[in-house]
Amino acid sequence: MSLAPRLDLRQSQSLVMTPQLQQAIKLLALSNLEIESVIAEEIEKNPLLEGAPADDDGPVAERDTLVERDEPAPADELVIAGEAAGETLDVDIAAERFDDGPGDTVGSERAAGDGLGLDGASGTASADGPDFDAMASADLSLADHLLRQAGEALAGGDLFVAQHLIDLIDEAGYLTANLLDVATRLGVPLALIEQVLGVIQTFDPTGVGARDLAECIALQAKEADRYDPCMARLIDNLDLVARGDLPRLKRLCQVDDEDMADMIRELRGYDPKPGCRYGGEPAQSVTPDLHVRRTAAGWVVELDAASLPRVLVNRRYHAELSAAPQDKASKAWLGDMLASANWLVKALDQRQKTIIRVATEIVRQQEAFFLKGVAHLRPLTLRQVADAIEMHESTVSRVTSNKYLSCARGLFELKYFFTSAIQAADGGDAVSAEAVKSAIKALIANEGAKVLSDDTIVELLNAKGFDIARRTVAKYREAMGIGSSVQRRRQRALAG
Numbered sequence: 001m002s003l004a005p006r007l008d009l010r011q012s013q014s015l016v017m018t019p020q021l022q023q024a025i026k027l028l029a030l031s032n033l034e035i036e037s038v039i040a041e042e043i044e045k046n047p048l049l050e051g052a053p054a055d056d057d058g059p060v061a062e063r064d065t066l067v068e069r070d071e072p073a074p075a076d077e078l079v080i081a082g083e084a085a086g087e088t089l090d091v092d093i094a095a096e097r098f099d100d101g102p103g104d105t106v107g108s109e110r111a112a113g114d115g116l117g118l119d120g121a122s123g124t125a126s127a128d129g130p131d132f133d134a135m136a137s138a139d140l141s142l143a144d145h146l147l148r149q150a151g152e153a154l155a156g157g158d159l160f161v162a163q164h165l166i167d168l169i170d171e172a173g174y175l176t177a178n179l180l181d182v183a184t185r186l187g188v189p190l191a192l193i194e195q196v197l198g199v200i201q202t203f204d205p206t207g208v209g210a211r212d213l214a215e216c217i218a219l220q221a222k223e224a225d226r227y228d229p230c231m232a233r234l235i236d237n238l239d240l241v242a243r244g245d246l247p248r249l250k251r252l253c254q255v256d257d258e259d260m261a262d263m264i265r266e267l268r269g270y271d272p273k274p275g276c277r278y279g280g281e282p283a284q285s286v287t288p289d290l291h292v293r294r295t296a297a298g299w300v301v302e303l304d305a306a307s308l309p310r311v312l313v314n315r316r317y318h319a320e321l322s323a324a325p326q327d328k329a330s331k332a333w334l335g336d337m338l339a340s341a342n343w344l345v346k347a348l349d350q351r352q353k354t355i356i357r358v359a360t361e362i363v364r365q366q367e368a369f370f371l372k373g374v375a376h377l378r379p380l381t382l383r384q385v386a387d388a389i390e391m392h393e394s395t396v397s398r399v400t401s402n403k404y405l406s407c408a409r410g411l412f413e414l415k416y417f418f419t420s421a422i423q424a425a426d427g428g429d430a431v432s433a434e435a436v437k438s439a440i441k442a443l444i445a446n447e448g449a450k451v452l453s454d455d456t457i458v459e460l461l462n463a464k465g466f467d468i469a470r471r472t473v474a475k476y477r478e479a480m481g482i483g484s485s486v487q488r489r490r491q492r493a494l495a496g
Contacts, residue, residue, distance in 0.1 A: 024347035032307035052310035142278035173208040173275025205274035244490025288406035377432040379421030
């Protein structure tokens with residue numbers, strides 16, 4: 001074999017993703033509100049882009065009705081003017097060197113002749129209403145509330161220590177630092193830290209500045225003038241209260257059944273997290289990306305008009321710039337800006353069509369849920385939807401991420417409709433895990449005076465046709481935040 005150097009010419013094929021295609025794929029996983037920020041950034045960088053008015057028909061403004069066809073509609077090609085055609089979003093790049101994942105060509109419509117009358121539309125939802133959340137004033141934070149009280153009660157070095165301690169109080173109202181460490185860090189005596197903390201613990205809300213739950217409850221009991229020796233022993237044994245060990249608690253507190261019931265009732269009236277009344281981030285409402293409604297012709301799926309991003313290419317401004325004298329570099333820059341603008345508009349157009357296609361198939365597969373409720377939710381996987389609409393599975397995963405669907409039954413994330421299957425006991429069709437959870441929740445809610453054990457729940461579910469194991473019942477019960485039969489029995493004893 002010759003070891004001499006030589007040149008070999010080899011021919012091979014590889015998939016190369018352009019930056020524009022990577023951008024189009026990333027757009028699939030973003031919600032409508034996140035798309036708005038992306039468009040705002042592109043408008044700042046590209047003078048040929050401009051936001052369209054809310055009542056203007058942007059990309060995918062037309063209604064795409066799924067009807068039976070002799071041939072499927074041709075796929076839209078995401079091609080920049082002057083670039084080679086054939087670069088589509090529906091590609092599997094698991095083996096490629098990019099981390100962005102695959103996307104889908106979304107311009108094509110799938111033939112549908114099942115008689116459901118599913119329509120895909122966008123821009124037809126109700127117009128923007130008044131934004132009451134924006135008009136609401138910001139709530140006073142816990143730190144600001146405490147600092148204001150500290151400024152009225154303390155001064156000088158004591159106020160400085162109080163400000164430092166208040167910074168260490170979490171949103172629930174608890175002091176999360178060790179007092180000795182704080183004293184060492186500030187270079188002050190530990191007695192001063194304890195003295196200032198005692199003042200903070202007198203602030204509103206009662207119980208703030210406590211270092212644990214027992215101290216928090218004790219502060220509130222003292223404020224209510226109910227911190228007698230019996231209540232003190234009860235607060236010192238909160239672990240027994242949690243376990244429902246009433247006989248031992250009565251012996252420790254030296255009270256009878258009536259007094260113990262009154263003490264526990266009063267204990268429940270105290271706030272274990274007093275700081276949560278103030279501050280924290282305001283609750284963010286979820287804006288649906290899609291709306292599903294039923295009409296006489298069937299189900300209609302439409303994108304939310306209020307949050308639907310719109311962007312246009314300013315052709316007139318491009319013509320003015322092109323007509324002006326310009327050098328070679330300026331002409332190349334203008335061409336790049338036009339190509340980038342065209343690509344973004346087409347990518348947004350195909351993104352919206354993809355969302356409509358995926359959501360339409362989900363409604364088709366889960367029609368029983370929209371008609372009858374969660375008990376009729378079918379098992380569904382990403383692959384089933386991907387095969388039905390002829391897209392890649394990872395594309396469906398991207399489309400269903402961070403997207404919410406609004407219907408007559410409420411607001412649901414698109415991922416909610418994808419659940420595992422539970423085999424039927426009689427060999428019939430499998431049922432959704434969410435349907436089983438709903439059945440477990442209903443059984444426990446209606447269990448009456450006799451608390452149902454997990455074994456009993458399994459028997460009742462088997463009688464309903466659900467082939468499920470005891471450990472699965474326990475897993476689903478814990479996932480829904482429902483305690484075991486022992487815990488529920490103790491809670492009833494405490495409530496009684």
